[in-house]
Amino acid sequence: MTQVTRAHADWDPMAQFVADPNDVRDPHAELARRRRELPVAIRPAGARIDGFEVYRYDDCASVLRDNETFSSESIRVSMADFMGKYPLVGMDEPVHRRLRSLVAQAFRQKTLAHFEDDLVVPVVDEMIDGFAARGQAELVREMTYRYPVQVIAVILGLPKDDYEQFHRWASAIISVAGRPMEGMQAAAELRAYLERVLEDRRANPHDDLITELATVELDGERLDDEEIFSFLQLLLPAGAETTYRATGNLLFGLLSNPAQLDALRADRSLLVAAVEEAIRWEPPLLITSRVAVRDAEVAGTAIPAGAQVIPNIGSANRDETRWDHAEEFDLFRESKPVISFGVGPHMCLGMHLARMEMRAAVNRLLDRCPNLRFDADAVERDDVHIHGETFRSPTMLPVLFDAA
């Protein structure tokens, strides 16, 4: 933690965060080799998740679309201890569709339009207030890490006094793989807290997501309490960690390519393309998993029933049969769908929210921090880079700009 940051926050939100312990700097060269030579491979012994890894875009998309052959149930089982009984990400049909339809209403682009101005931009602005006068900042600690958790707290309608506690739970929950006991304890505390909030909202409805989940109705169906808690608990790992990392990767891509950043500064309509390119180039989460419920075949490789199948999204997104100069960040490339949010029935429910958060963060930074650029000396001194094997994001984002 830098001296400067300490003056602005007496609590370090990242202190509890357990990053991916493997400082894998560049998995992409090896992924490119596998895409060419062995499109499906059994993951090496010792890999955290065992199974058949899939590297090419079309093969990954086929696996994710075919949810009858490739089940998500294993995700539910692995998350059940800390994510409640019904995490959407780990449900199969027909239950998944019913649950998803109910919660989806809160995450549509139209609903989000009001979120952006009323809820998200004020969160961004408050963070920028913390460093705008200084002319320099470290954006991972001072912005991107806290930002999506704060957005979730605001959307849920939690009282401001509870934000810091909410951040602590969030950090512990998204670090559950590294520190399971702390993660599970935080999940239990969060659950107890949310039970009190839900009870209150049933008695005193607010204009917030918890009230909406408590009252939403579709074809006479409603969510029961257990389903609501499962969804709320999933929001943190699904919506906070991924968006924090994706926002960092977007900023890293832009700051390392000043000509593209200048173009974007001058023409903000390029932001939509910049976000798509960032999540293609360095998606925050590289892999997902399914289990074959019957014998299957992927790209000529036999997959026995019961085997785990792991589409490598990070590899699929750089498939050179789909994108030219796929290894480079280029927001001017011809746009086409990427697989960063998955595809198929489980395609990320929060993708419109995530994109909007990323756009809002960059937009306000460019508005309020003129001449925003990497602090080249700090980048070199601290060896700033994007790292990670499962999750990827920058180690730091030291920037300079004209002080307000």
Place this chain on the structure above:
Amino acid sequence: MLRIEIDATKCMGSGNCSFWASGTFDLGDDGVAFVKDPAGDPEDKVILAGQGCPTQAIAIWRDDERIV
């Protein structure tokens, strides 16, 4: 001129189509996508929206040839 059909039983309301071609597609209150204007976007955007549909609920024809 493209002809677009949406299979409501496959659509899961992701809003992916209206992200890629917002002039052409929209989501109804029932969470199912519909075509609001078949000529609402350039053809390449409409085709991308169709190809990107996560549940392959969108079919697109040009004349008599199915292209998505």
